[in-house]
Amino acid sequence: MPASLPDRVLILGIGNILWADEGFGPRCIEALAERHAFPSRVRLLDGGTQGLYLLPFLEEADALLVFDAVDYGLAPGALLTVRDDEVPAFMGAKKMSLHQTGFQDVLATAQLLGRCPARLTLIGCQPEELEDYGGSLRPAVAARIAPALQVALEELAAWGVTPLPGQSHVEGLADPSLRRDAYESGRPSEMEACRSGDDRFFPEGA
Numbered sequence: 001m002p003a004s005l006p007d008r009v010l011i012l013g014i015g016n017i018l019w020a021d022e023g024f025g026p027r028c029i030e031a032l033a034e035r036h037a038f039p040s041r042v043r044l045l046d047g048g049t050q051g052l053y054l055l056p057f058l059e060e061a062d063a064l065l066v067f068d069a070v071d072y073g074l075a076p077g078a079l080l081t082v083r084d085d086e087v088p089a090f091m092g093a094k095k096m097s098l099h100q101t102g103f104q105d106v107l108a109t110a111q112l113l114g115r116c117p118a119r120l121t122l123i124g125c126q127p128e129e130l131e132d133y134g135g136s137l138r139p140a141v142a143a144r145i146a147p148a149l150q151v152a153l154e155e156l157a158a159w160g161v162t163p164l165p166g167q168s169h170v171e172g173l174a175d176p177s178l179r180r181d182a183y184e185s186g187r188p189s190e191m192e193a194c195r196s197g198d199d200r201f202f203p204e205g206a
Contacts, residue, residue, distance in 0.1 A: 005160035006062035006119055007041060013067045014047040014103055017174060020135035021069050021127030027137060028067035029170055031145050032152065037166030046172040051102025058110045063119035063159050065152055070124030077140035078126040081151055087120040121155050123148050
């Protein structure tokens with residue numbers, strides 16, 4: 001582990017907010033930015049599912065903290081933090097979606113180029129439901145946002161980063177209509193919009 005504190009820190013949320021618990025990472029970034037004002041050396045990014053497009057952001061960072069939904073094989077909502085050399089292995093051990101394949105490729109490419117952040121931390125949450133297009137975070141996962149932010153703040157403090165009360169800019173943040181509150185209140189019900197298979201059209205046994 002490097003002895004010096006990182007000069008440039010990237011806080012990244014990855015995942016797809018349209019697939020239920022897949023949205024854990026972006027929702028963590030959204031909540032973090034709403035509550036804390038970070039110094040200019042810290043960059044907050046909603047990485048969505050951009051894959052290799054994220055490489056330039058990693059190349060500019062000395063330390064990287066990632067929020068993501070990760071299938072650890074644990075109970076829904078379980079949080080697990082892994083660091084440094086363990087991060088790429090966990091990102092690719094049990095892929096849930098193409099974004100994880102893509103981000104593992106980002107890390108591998110950055111390492112190959114010798115431009116990977118010296119410090120890596122992954123704060124992962126075990127999802128409960130992914131096969132719900134347009135669905136929201138399940139309660140067990142949504143309840144873990146605040147604990148995940150606390151873990152992140154403790155990690156950042158060890159990197160010499162102490163935010164102030166306030167708000168921060170997030171690059172790539174979803175349109176206001178897709179922010180969590182608006183998304184939750186404006187989403188149609190399952191009877192109005194097919195999300196995980198609609199019995200009206202796909203009856204059991206058909």
